[in-house]
Amino acid sequence: MKPTRALALVLLALLFTWAGQLAIGYIQVGKLEPILNEETNLPNPPTPSGFAQTGARVFASEGCIECHSLSVRGPVGSADLTRGWGPRRSVPRDYLFREPALIGFSRIGPDLSDIGERMKESNDLMAHLLNPRKLKPTSTCPPHPWLFDVKLTGPRPENDAMTVITQEWKQVVPSYKAKALVAYLQSLNLGYPLPEAPLK
Numbered sequence: 001m002k003p004t005r006a007l008a009l010v011l012l013a014l015l016f017t018w019a020g021q022l023a024i025g026y027i028q029v030g031k032l033e034p035i036l037n038e039e040t041n042l043p044n045p046p047t048p049s050g051f052a053q054t055g056a057r058v059f060a061s062e063g064c065i066e067c068h069s070l071s072v073r074g075p076v077g078s079a080d081l082t083r084g085w086g087p088r089r090s091v092p093r094d095y096l097f098r099e100p101a102l103i104g105f106s107r108i109g110p111d112l113s114d115i116g117e118r119m120k121e122s123n124d125l126m127a128h129l130l131n132p133r134k135l136k137p138t139s140t141c142p143p144h145p146w147l148f149d150v151k152l153t154g155p156r157p158e159n160d161a162m163t164v165i166t167q168e169w170k171q172v173v174p175s176y177k178a179k180a181l182v183a184y185l186q187s188l189n190l191g192y193p194l195p196e197a198p199l200k
């Protein structure tokens with residue numbers, strides 16, 4: 001083969017890869033915009049608070065993504081909706097304000113895209129982080145005690161103290177990281193409609 005022809009083939013191969021990996025992806029999702037909810041005048045998907053965004057980084061650094069995905073699959077070829085993991089499938093528009101977009105693929109534990117709805121109470125989520133077996137005695141989710149501080153109680157325990165060891169005047173309180181992580185988990189829900197994924 002002539003060198004010029006070989007070079008042309010290599011360039012063509014590169015062009016196809018570029019088109020397949022970048023250009024098509026950009027055409028499909030690059031120009032997605034939030035949808036304005038006419039009633040509330042707020043965007044769908046909703047914008048998570050800065051504190052929840054901090055929590056997303058805790059979620060990533062604690063390795064939750066090694067066991068939990070954040071993407072509900074549609075009814076075709078998947079049982080996600082019948083498992084109750086969300087009211088509808090996840091679509092690219094859901095991740096517009098999620099930076100980083102932690103989609104994940106490992107499903108050792110349930111998908112958490114709608115956990116803010118499934119476990120609405122922040123107390124439940126906090127209790128789960130400290131000891132998942134407190135809410136569900138058979139849970140195999142690992143506890144995360146290092147996200148909590150053991151402090152002296154002083155005259156009385158703090159309002160958000162999880163455990164109080166009265167004899168030793170000690171209390172177990174959520175750290176800043178635990179609070180941010182719970183804010184993030186609370187922000188995860190799919191309960192808003194999008195044109196490409198309406199609520200059932």
Ligand code: HEC
Pocket residue numbers: 059062063064065066067068108109110115118119128136138139140141142144181185
């Ligand atoms: C080693 C794998 C693993 C890791 C890491 C892990 N989890 Fe889990 N998690 C599980 C499993 C398995 C379950 C389901 C347990 C059950 O209900 O029997 C679960 C359940 C949960 C649930 C309850 C879900 C529901 O639908 O009831 C929440 C919330 C949760 N995990 C949050 C977290 C968070 C937050 C982190 C990171 C700080 C984390 N998990 C890290 C495996 C894991």
